Amino acid sequence: MRRSQSLNVPLAPEAAGPRSDWDTLRRLFPFLWPYRWRIGIALLFLFSAKAANVSVPVLLKHLVDALDLKAGDPRALLVVPIGLLLAYAGLRLATSLFTELRELVFAKVSFGASRQIALQVFRHLHALSLRFHLERQTGGLSRDIERGTRALQSLVSYSLYTILPTLVEVLLVLGILGFRFDAGYVWITLAALAAYTVFTVAVTEWRTRFRREMNELDSKAHTRAIDALLNYETVKYFNNEELEARRYDEGLDAYRRAQLKSQTTLSLLNVGQQLIIATSLVAMLWRATQGVVDGRLTLGDLVMVNAFLIQLYIPLNFLGVLYREVKQSLTDLERMFGLLEREREVADAPGAPDLAVNEGTVRFENVSFSYDPARPILHDVSFEVPAGKTVAVVGASGAGKSTLARLLYRFYDVSGGRITIDGHDIRDVTQASLRRSIGIVPQDTVLFNDTVGYNIGYGRAGASTEEVEGAARAAHIHGFISATPLGYQTVVGERGLKLSGGEKQRVAIARTLLKNPPIMIFDEATSALDSANERAIQAELKSAAQGKTALVIAHRLSTVADAHQIVVLDGGRVVERGTHAALLAANGPYARMWRLQQSAADDSSGTAVSHR
Structure with a gap:
């Protein structure tokens, strides 16, 4: 005796609690693997851009030291370092060029992976049982897929091509500071990085629950809106426009409160990050200034340290934003991957x-x-x-x-x-x-928001116009269709609501006759x-x-x-x-x-x- 599958309904993944970030990333890797060579080329361009970017302050130091001449020095007319200026401009151009080449090469990766995962989710949803689709909330489901697809592009771009090169740049700068100066600069920078990282991770982890709450409330409000619009006639039958507006507004208000919580905690995070960065900047510049005053450093050294600080400040600040975006993207992807992990109730042996x-x-x-x-x-x-x-x-x-x-x-x-x-x-x-x-004429006919010809031809993909019209004649709807201004190009509306119940049923009969099973x-x-x-x-x-x-x-x-x-x-x-x-x-x-x-x-x- 076969064991019944109908009673073994798997729970929705979200019911089991949120998955870890590593689980979500693990699910993402198979979608990136086909593009591994393209990713490698993009990484090569990325590291080249970072190397050129880090070389700019070093070249700037030599440029400033070359200009450190006394008034009246006969070399003043020859001192304009054309080569250094051209090299400086070349490095700036190389940074932008390699960055754009990276974006150009990597675009196919992010867009292609997003396309693949969206298609896989779409196929998987069609493979799920009727029970799932009778219980689903269409508005929230579409919102989860939309957010998840967008989050995938952001996550891949941020994690592989911004966070990693920023860390590489930090290591390069630390190496140069430690080699040309003393270890104090390195320890100040490392302390700032450690404090910045710990603070950002801790606060962002705390804020993630607010983002998850925002997602749930956003999906709930969107579901209510879609449900009310799909049932437009029922709303009108019972004069419940205001009731639906109130229900939608309740969802929007709850979403607004969640947004305020998220924004408040974001402001707290930003203030703390800026305080850590400002403290490290003051400590580094004070140490470099003392070095110039004591004669241990040149003016060019001070300019180089300042340029390095600026270059570190920007990606470090951006690194906090990136971490928040990555965490939010992982949260958004969580629900979409949950759909993919929803087991089929009815599956082929x-x-x-x-x-x-x-x-x-x-x-x-x-x-x-x-x-x-x-x-x-x-x-x-x-x-x-x-x-x-x-x-x-x-x-x-x-x-x-x-x-x-x-x-x-x-x-x-x-x-x-x-x-x-x-x-x-x-x-x-x-x-x-x-x-x-098997062909079926169902009791409740639902049509696509497309033409009459498309809905009849849906019974057998690739059927000729003559075959579609023949099925329509057999279903006694050809005369009605021909009498409309657009004929078989007449659009039937959402779920076929532009047609009467009898007309929809005859379209259903026609497409089943066309299938001819x-x-x-x-x-x-x-x-x-x-x-x-x-x-x-x-x-x-x-x-x-x-x-x-x-x-x-x-x-x-x-x-x-x-x-x-x-x-x-x-x-x-x-x-x-x-x-x-x-x-x-x-x-x-x-x-x-x-x-x-x-x-x-x-x-x-x-x-x-x-x-x-």
């Missing part, structure tokens, strides 16, 4: 083969299922849809009819029993091949149509199902009266099965539903006549 449909016989064998262990939906359901035949499943709302379609598509795995196609357990074949073999599912396929169109399309659906295996899920019994077999579900159990005539003769649940619906139809017809 290792080495699973593709499904090859020969006849198309579908069997439900003792199938049990529950979305939640405390609320079983199906109980030991067994029936067969013979190859080339049409079997209907009927029953009251909540009986589990649509769940059968979801299980056959393998959006979930059964809790007990199995489902087979031509004798193959659908859990033993690839999901892609399974779904290629061997197995078809009609889940209340005509529930949104008027009687005249329903009869016309029923004939088309019957023709489309000719020679195919068809599972019809219906509420209106009149639409399935000619099915080869009718299965009646009640409370997730099969209570009756047989042909329409046999079930009426049995005078059981099916017959009672039939009489009830016929009575309702007669009452409706009589009411309509009396109002004429």
